[in-house]
Amino acid sequence: xxxxxxxxxxxxxxxxxxxxxxxxxxxxxxxxxxxxxxxxxxxxxxxxxxxxxxxxxxxxxxxxxxxxxxxxxxxxxxxxxxxxxxxx
Amino acid sequence: xxxxxxxxxxxxxxxxxxxxxxxxxxxxxxxxxxxxxxxxxxxxxxxxxxxxxxxxxxxxxxxxxxxxxxxxxxxxxxx
Amino acid sequence: xxxxxxxxxxxxxxxxxxxxxxxxxxxxxxxxxxxxxxxxxxxxxxxxxxxxxxxxxxxxxxxxxxxxxxxxxxxxxxxxxxxxxxxxxxxxxxxxxxxxxxxxxxxxxxxxxxxxxxxxxxxxxxxxxxxxxxxxxxxxxxxxxxxxxxxxxxxxxxxxxxxxxxxxxxxxxxxxxxxxxxxxxxxxx
Numbered sequence: 485x486x487x488x489x490x491x492x493x494x495x496x497x498x499x500x501x502x503x504x505x506x507x508x509x510x511x512x513x514x515x516x517x518x519x520x521x522x523x524x525x526x527x528x529x530x531x532x533x534x535x536x537x538x539x540x541x542x543x544x545x546x547x548x549x550x551x552x553x554x555x556x557x558x559x560x561x562x563x564x565x566x567x568x569x570x571x572x
Numbered sequence: 573x574x575x576x577x578x579x580x581x582x583x584x585x586x587x588x589x590x591x592x593x594x595x596x597x598x599x600x601x602x603x604x605x606x607x608x609x610x611x612x613x614x615x616x617x618x619x620x621x622x623x624x625x626x627x628x629x630x631x632x633x634x635x636x637x638x639x640x641x642x643x644x645x646x647x648x649x650x651x
Numbered sequence: 652x653x654x655x656x657x658x659x660x661x662x663x664x665x666x667x668x669x670x671x672x673x674x675x676x677x678x679x680x681x682x683x684x685x686x687x688x689x690x691x692x693x694x695x696x697x698x699x700x701x702x703x704x705x706x707x708x709x710x711x712x713x714x715x716x717x718x719x720x721x722x723x724x725x726x727x728x729x730x731x732x733x734x735x736x737x738x739x740x741x742x743x744x745x746x747x748x749x750x751x752x753x754x755x756x757x758x759x760x761x762x763x764x765x766x767x768x769x770x771x772x773x774x775x776x777x778x779x780x781x782x783x784x785x786x787x788x789x790x791x792x793x794x795x796x797x798x799x800x801x802x803x804x805x806x807x808x809x810x811x812x813x814x815x816x817x818x819x820x821x822x823x824x825x826x827x828x829x830x831x832x833x834x835x836x837x838x839x840x
Binding site: 494497498500501504505508509511512513515516547548549550551553568569570 | 654655656657658659660661662663704706707710711714720723724727728818819822825826829
Binding site: 498501502503505506509510513516517520522523530 | 615616618619625626628629633634635
């Protein structure tokens with residue numbers, strides 16, 4: 485039932501984790517430094533990049549988000565298929 | 573903002589607990605504790621130096637000034 | 652509402668089948684200073700804190716759930732294919748007879764999680780100081796876990812989580828400064 489995962493899965497996932505981690509750090513920083521325009525600009529830049537690589541990932545390995553938040557659900561219902569994050 | 577003596581600064585602090593004649597275990601020597609970098613920063617200033625994305629993830633922070641590597645300080649006592 | 656993202660915040664790896672380490676890790680799953688307590692503490696306090704710091708409590712509280720999932724992943728991987736015999740040898744016999752290998756919200760000693768681990772005082776300074784203390788206590792727990800663990804891959808993930816406590820503590824202290832410096836309030840002396 486679980487989808488086939490390969491080296492590319494781990495490679496793309498690693499990229500997503502790195503970019504999204506920058507977004508987490510900038511989010512917390514901006515929460516206490518809302519006037520920092522440079523940090524906001526960096527946030528927007530990484531946010532766009534994150535969406536871009538997630539689109540590539542999702543085309544190959546299915547949606548990352550539930551409730552229709554993902555870019556493209558694809559031709560078949562794929563959300564419930566593993567492997568799940570704690571299994572890979 | 574900065575610790576007073578920057579040249580000798582270490583986030584690893586230690587003290588020697590009193591060892592009495594009726595303490596059955598051999599003295600551990602130094603007890604260690606940590607004073608991580610956030611304690612020395614009142615409010616993070618803008619434009620601090622950053623790690624590149626993947627390195628930031630591996631280290632657990634984007635900000636070089638907040639990074640503090642931890643290792644078991646008692647390891648070298650193992651025989 | 653919340654939206655689940657099908658990914659771990661950090662690529663968690665463990666080197667060996669070691670249920671004893673899983674038992675210790677439960678301290679950060681259902682313990683007093685663990686990730687569940689952290690998430691529930693911040694996400695509950697945010698309803699009665701000044702607007703200026705609601706965003707921060709929401710974001711840190713949400714990140715704590717990602718950390719809870721990382722701890723769960725470690726426990727899951729460390730116990731996944733362990734036999735009842737191995738679990739018993741690891742001191743998890745008591746756990747096994749009640750839960751098999753299922754995770755449950757208790758600490759390393761098997762004490763179930765309770766809401767009395769967390770506080771919401773309604774006083775912003777009291778609540779933020781509790782949050783700062785919670786981060787430092789969680790940092791200390793991660794240190795003792797790293798000290799007692801001999802799994803290099805596991806320690807790698809634990810170091811990530813320890814560093815997150817440092818960053819969160821920093822942000823909570825900034826939140827206190829923001830509330831101290833609020834210039835929109837009329838000063839009456």
